Amino acid sequence: MTKAPPRLDPADRRILAALERDARLSFADLGEAAGLSKTPSWKRVQAMEKAGVITGYRAMIDPAAIGLGTSAFVHVSIAFDRHEDFEGAVRDEAAILACHAVVGDFDYLLQVMTGGVPELDDFLRNRLRRLPGVRHFNTTLAMRDVKPRACLTEAVR
Structure with a gap:
C-alpha cells in the first residue's frame, strides 16, 4: 500500500516554490515568501524534510x-x-x-x-x-x- 503524501497548505507550497528557485534562502527570506516569520518557516522546512517532501538540496550546474x-x-x-x-x-x-x-x-x-x-x-x-x-x-x-x-x-x- 502506498503511503499518502503529507498535506501541504498554501504556506508550505510557497516555501517549497521559494526553495526550488533558490535553496540558499535564509529562513527569514523563506518566511517572508510564505507570509510567516523566521521560526515557523524553519519548523515547516524541518517537518517537510522529516516527511520526505524535501529530499535534499543541490546546486544547478551548467x-x-x-x-x-x-x-x-x-x-x-x-x-x-x-x-x-x-x-x-x-x-x-x-x-x-x-x-x-x-x-x-x-x-x-x-x-x-x-x-x-x-x-x-x-x-x-x-x-x-x-x-x-x-x-x-x-x-x-x-x-x-x-x-x-x-x-x-x-x-x-
Whole structure:
C-alpha cells in the first residue's frame, strides 16, 4: 500500500516554490515568501524534510561548463528476466543521469550526458550494450535544451 503524501497548505507550497528557485534562502527570506516569520518557516522546512517532501538540496550546474556538451535520450529493451540486474547496473553508471521504467515499445528511457559525440558513441558501444539484459536500444541526440528543468511546484498549481 502506498503511503499518502503529507498535506501541504498554501504556506508550505510557497516555501517549497521559494526553495526550488533558490535553496540558499535564509529562513527569514523563506518566511517572508510564505507570509510567516523566521521560526515557523524553519519548523515547516524541518517537518517537510522529516516527511520526505524535501529530499535534499543541490546546486544547478551548467553541463557545458564542466565538459558535458552532449545530451541524449536512449530507449532500451531488456530481456524479460534481467530487469533487476539492469536497474542495479544503471545506478552505477555515471553517464546515465536518469532512468525511467516506461510502457510502450521499450522498457526504459535513459537520459545520458557525455563530453561529446565520440564519448557518447563509446558509452553506447562499450558500456550500455554490455549492461545486463540489454537486447537493443534506440538513441535520440538532443540538439539544444529548450526547457531543461522546471520547478515541480509549478506543475501542481
